[in-house]
Structures are given as structure tokens and as C-alpha cells.
Amino acid sequence: MNVVVCGKVIPASTVIIEIDSSSKRMQRKGVPHELDPAAASAVEEGLRLTEKHGGAVVLVTMGTSDATIGIRNALAMGVTSAVHILDDAVAGSDTLGTAKLLAAAIKKLEYDLVICATESSDSYSGIVHGQIAQLLGLPALTFAKEVAVEGGKITIKRQSETGFDLVESSLPALVACSSGINEPRYPQLKGIMAAKKKEIKVYTAADLGLSPDQVGEKGAREKVLSIGRPPKRQAGKAVVDEGEGGKQIADFLAEIKVI
Amino acid sequence: MADTIWVYAEINDDRITTTSLEMLAKASEVGTAEAVLLGPAPDDAAQTLANYGASKIYRCADAVYKDYLTLPAAETVAGLIQKHNPAVMLFASSYAGRDLVANLSARLDCGAITDVGDFELKDGSVVATIPALGASYQNTSTLVHAGTKLLVVRPKSFEPKLNDKPLAVEEVAAAADEKLRRVHMKERVEVKREGPSLEGAKIVVSGGRGLKGEEQFNMLKDLADVLGGAVGASRAAVDAGWVPYAMQIGQTGKTVKPDIYFAVGISGAVQHLSGMKTSKYIITINKDAEAPIFQYSDFGIVGDLFKVVPQLIEELKKRKGA
Numbered sequence: 001m002n003v004v005v006c007g008k009v010i011p012a013s014t015v016i017i018e019i020d021s022s023s024k025r026m027q028r029k030g031v032p033h034e035l036d037p038a039a040a041s042a043v044e045e046g047l048r049l050t051e052k053h054g055g056a057v058v059l060v061t062m063g064t065s066d067a068t069i070g071i072r073n074a075l076a077m078g079v080t081s082a083v084h085i086l087d088d089a090v091a092g093s094d095t096l097g098t099a100k101l102l103a104a105a106i107k108k109l110e111y112d113l114v115i116c117a118t119e120s121s122d123s124y125s126g127i128v129h130g131q132i133a134q135l136l137g138l139p140a141l142t143f144a145k146e147v148a149v150e151g152g153k154i155t156i157k158r159q160s161e162t163g164f165d166l167v168e169s170s171l172p173a174l175v176a177c178s179s180g181i182n183e184p185r186y187p188q189l190k191g192i193m194a195a196k197k198k199e200i201k202v203y204t205a206a207d208l209g210l211s212p213d214q215v216g217e218k219g220a221r222e223k224v225l226s227i228g229r230p231p232k233r234q235a236g237k238a239v240v241d242e243g244e245g246g247k248q249i250a251d252f253l254a255e256i257k258v259i
Numbered sequence: 260m261a262d263t264i265w266v267y268a269e270i271n272d273d274r275i276t277t278t279s280l281e282m283l284a285k286a287s288e289v290g291t292a293e294a295v296l297l298g299p300a301p302d303d304a305a306q307t308l309a310n311y312g313a314s315k316i317y318r319c320a321d322a323v324y325k326d327y328l329t330l331p332a333a334e335t336v337a338g339l340i341q342k343h344n345p346a347v348m349l350f351a352s353s354y355a356g357r358d359l360v361a362n363l364s365a366r367l368d369c370g371a372i373t374d375v376g377d378f379e380l381k382d383g384s385v386v387a388t389i390p391a392l393g394a395s396y397q398n399t400s401t402l403v404h405a406g407t408k409l410l411v412v413r414p415k416s417f418e419p420k421l422n423d424k425p426l427a428v429e430e431v432a433a434a435a436d437e438k439l440r441r442v443h444m445k446e447r448v449e450v451k452r453e454g455p456s457l458e459g460a461k462i463v464v465s466g467g468r469g470l471k472g473e474e475q476f477n478m479l480k481d482l483a484d485v486l487g488g489a490v491g492a493s494r495a496a497v498d499a500g501w502v503p504y505a506m507q508i509g510q511t512g513k514t515v516k517p518d519i520y521f522a523v524g525i526s527g528a529v530q531h532l533s534g535m536k537t538s539k540y541i542i543t544i545n546k547d548a549e550a551p552i553f554q555y556s557d558f559g560i561v562g563d564l565f566k567v568v569p570q571l572i573e574e575l576k577k578r579k580g581a
Contacts (some may be wrong), residue, residue: 140442161271178499222403237557241562249558
């Protein structure tokens with residue numbers, strides 16, 4: 001069973017992201033990057049499935065040259081090879097532009113299953129995987145908290161408002177994992193060494209048959225009009241606990257008439 | 260029509276969801292509200308939508324929409340959009356809503372804005388307000404393509420409002436194509452929980468990384484029980500596997516607006532703040548005086564949560580008994 005994992009490399013969680021006021025985009029360039037934890041879970045899920053059923057896992061990602069560190073990390077985890085969409089022309093793509101690029105790159109591969117995260121940890125739109133599924137004509141199994149493949153069929157436990165749903169489809173399919181589906185493995189030294197020899201294929205938008213007006217800022221249907229900071233809430237009182245902290249909270253609750 | 264706004268109505272627990280009614284209130288305020296209701300629903304569902312402002316309801320009760328995810332609904336909604344061309348269509352930021360918008364956007368080759376907190380309609384173009392990067396920035400965005408604009412709206416963005424319209428239902432044909440029956444909903448499993456739901460609770464007690472483990476959440480449960488509240492969590496606690504995703508509060512989890520919100524061992528990452536910052540009172544317990552959460556707190560204790568919380572529970576029990 002061949003798996004394609006679609007995931008993002010994002011500014012490290014330790015970085016406070018600033019917004020560039022002229023382009024109105026996140027300033028991603030030049031800050032430390034890492035494989036999005038949500039993408040790492042998708043990679044882990046792909047590795048577990050191919051360890052059980054055989055086959056290869058290919059990572060498909062889009063991003064600047066800063067993404068390489070995250071791609072290497074996925075390769076070190078055990079991913080067979082990677083595809084990197086690297087092109088200044090794709091900067092500023094909206095969700096559908098991104099989905100078109102990723103779908104076009106996936107189309108060049110052989111796969112039974114595409115695994116995505118439900119949403120990236122830096123922009124959270126949460127719809128790119130559904131767009132990719134529709135563009136590739138694949139059924140989308142979303143919000144998966146457990147994935148099982150058996151005899152050409154995929155079954156997931158899908159989060160619901162009140163518990164979970166058992167959802168089934170035939171392969172090929174696309175599955176979107178929810179956060180916390182698994183604990184991604186840490187790359188071992190052997191994996192890190194092996195990763196250096198693994199292939200990273202680089203594509204531009206043109207390589208994928210997409211013209212500049214379909215992707216990037218130019219092709220984006222969504223235009224950011226303004227950015228700003230909402231007014232800060234007035235910070236209230238904070239006291240250092242000197243053994244009476246719990247009682248002081250109870251006093252506060254009494255003051256606002258909750259108890 | 261230029262000011263027609265559609266709402267994709269959802270059913271949960273045998274009722275029209277509150278978010279559907281919230282969206283109808285906003286749609287009625289901005290233009291002419293209409294609703295699309297697909298799948299089995301209680302008898303009074305269409306009437307409820309009319310009561311809350313839907314002047315027309317496109318309706319198909321076929322079970323295909325319940326038994327198969329996304330594809331049948333996307334087919335029907337896409338057909339309706341192409342036929343009637345509403346200015347805007349609103350979807351809840353729910354599991355079904357997000358899936359549907361993703362599919363429709365690719366199908367209709369149009370844009371979509373997610374995580375919308377508010378919007379306005381001017382000369383057929385839509386301007387949406389989105390709290391971005393958690394709560395640290397607020398953006399406005401627009402969609403520049405022709406045709407219907409798709410928006411995914413955050414729950415609790417608007418207040419439902421009674422706004423009686425005469426009941427006008429237009430029955431639509433069910434999506435019949437066999438190819439749409441691909442993602443089969445085999446079984447719905449309810450996971451029982453005690454106490455009030457997170458969304459409905461007046462008091463929410465949330466734990467984060469500072470809890471250090473699954474078991475310690477029992478302590479928060481005890482606190483919530485004394486106050487008749489519900490327990491929530493930050494993404495850090497969910498990602499660590501201590502509590503299920505259903506408890507996650509924040510941009511990628513639930514949005515809550517209780518009277519009292521306890522942030523226990525939560526630093527206040529922007530992603531979390533966005534799900535709770537409109538709570539009436541925020542009470543914080545954290546050992547790090549520099550934690551951003553204190554900026555949003557009405558009352559905070561800088562201290563060891565493992566000492567402060569048990570003392571608080573003890574104190575509440577004592578005062579209740581008195």
C-alpha cells in the first residue's frame with residue numbers, strides 16, 4: 001500500500017510570528033522552522049500503516065527553502081522520499097490555490113491513500129485536505145482519531161460532537177487525522193543518516209501544469225484587506241500565593257456573587 | 260439575489276443547532292435569510308428555521324445525507340447554488356460544515372473564508388472579520404471571485420433572534436448518483452459524559468500543560484463538580500494525550516463563553532485565548548507570573564496549582580456547607 005502524506009513545515013512553535021504589514025502575510029522567512037506537529041502525526045500514521053501493510057510513504061509539501069529542515073525530519077522518521085513545491089510564484093496562495101498545487105503534485109505519484117492533518121498549526125483553515133480530495137476525486141474521511149486499513153477498505157473513528165462515528169470507504173481515499181491521533185516517533189541516528197541519501201524532488205508551479213494566475217497571490221480568491229490588533233482586555237488583579245491562594249479565589253467568587 | 264444569504268442548517272441531538280440559528284440572525288440582519296436543510300430532521304425543524312428568520316427553506320429529508328458523508332450534500336448544495344446564486348452561504352465551523360465548504364470550494368472553483376467571527380455585505384461583496392493567529396491579530400478578508408461567497412462561521416459569533424417568517428418550504432430532489440455514496444457512516448457512538456456540556460456550561464474549568472498528566476485532571480473535575488461546571492483543556496493537554504479532543508478549547512477546538520473560566524496551568528497561547536477570551540470572568544492559576552494568560556485574567560494566583568486548587572475545592576465545600 002502506497003501512502004502520500006501531505007504536510008507543512010512551519011515556523012517553530014517557539015517563534016512569535018509577526019505579520020508583514022505590506023504583504024499582510026505571516027513573516028515566515030528566516031525564522032527557525034520545524035515539521036508541523038500535525039504533519040508529524042500524519043507522517044507517523046503513514047509509517048505505521050505501511051509497516052503493517054507494506055509499501056512506501058512519500059511526503060508532499062509546499063514552502064520556501066526553510067522547509068528543508070522539516071522535510072529532512074520526515075525522511076529521518078522513515079518517509080521514503082519527498083516532493084517539495086518550491087517556487088516564489090506560489091507565495092500568497094489561498095487555500096484553493098494551495099490545494100491545486102498539492103493535488104497536482106500528488107497526481108504524479110502512485111498511491112492508495114493520502115494522509116493529511118486536519119489543519120496546520122500555523123493557519124488552521126482546515127479545508128485544504130477536503131479541497132485536495134475533491135480535486136483528486138477521492139472520498140475524504142476527516143477528523144480521524146483512529147485509522148484502520150483492511151482488504152481494500154479504510155475505516156476510521158471520526159470525532160463527533162457527542163462521541164465518534166465509524167466511517168468507512170474503499171481505497172483509494174484521503175484521510176485527515178485529528179491532533180493527538182498518535183505520538184510521532186523521534187528520528188533515530190540511523191534514520192537521520194539514511195535521510196541524507198533520500199530523494200527530495202523539487203517542482204515549480206509550471207512543472208505541475210499550473211499557470212501563475214491560478215496560484216499564488218495572483219490566483220488567490222481570498223484577499224486580506226486589513227490586519228490589526230484587537231483591543232486588549234484590561235488585566236485584573238494577580239496575587240502571589242502565600243498559602244491562601246485557594247481561599248482568595250473563593251473570596252473573589254463570592255465578590256462576583258457566584259457562591 | 261443580491262442580498263440573499265443562505266444558511267446551511269445542521270441537526271444535532273434531534274434539534275436544529277444553535278449555531279444555525281445564530282447564523283440566521285446575522286443573515287436576516289444583513290439581507291434576506293434562507294436556509295438549506297438536508298437529511299432526516301424532526302417535524303418542527305423547518306418551522307424553527309422560519310421562526311428564526313428563514314424566509315425560504317430548501318429541504319430534502321432523504322437519509323442519504325445522514326448515511327454518507329459530504330458528497331451527497333455537496334452535490335445538492337452545489338446544484339442549488341448554481342441555480343439560485345445567493346450572495347453568500349454560511350456554514351457552521353462544525354465537522355460537517357468544514358468538510359462541505361472544502362468540497363464546494365473545489366467543486367465550484369471559488370474561494371472560502373474560514374473562522375469568520377463577523378461579516379458585512381456591501382454591493383454584493385463580502386467583508387469578513389477573522390480573529391487570526393489565535394486572538395493576537397484580527398484580519399478582514401474578502402473574496403474576489405464572481406458568484407456565491409462561502410463563509411465558515413465560528414459558533415457563538417451572533418445571538419439567535421426570533422424573527423417570524425411565514426413557512427415556505429421548497430422540496431429539492433435527493434442526490435441519487437451512486438458515486439456519491441462513497442464515505443459510509445456506519446455507526447454513531449455516543450460517549451457518555453456527566454454534567455453540563457462544555458458549550459453550555461456557566462462555569463468552565465480548563466487545564467493545560469501545567470497539569471502534568473491525565474490523572475491530575477480528576478482534580479479539575481472535582482472543582483467543576485463543586486461549581487456545577489464542565490472541564491476543558493488546552494491543546495497542549497490534548498496533544499499530550501491526557502484528555503480527548505472533545506475537551507479542547509481554542510481556535511482548533513471549541514469556543515466557550517461561560518460566566519467564569521478557570522485557566523489552570525495554561526500559559527495562554529494565542530490559539531487557546533481565541534476559544535475563551537470572551538468569557539465574562541477569567542480566573543487564572545499559574546506558577547509563571549509572566550504567563551500571557553495573566554494579561555487576560557480578572558483574577559489570578561501566581562502559585563502551585565497542586566496546592567491552590569485543592570485548597571479552593573476545600574474552601575468551596577466548606578462555604579457551601581455553611
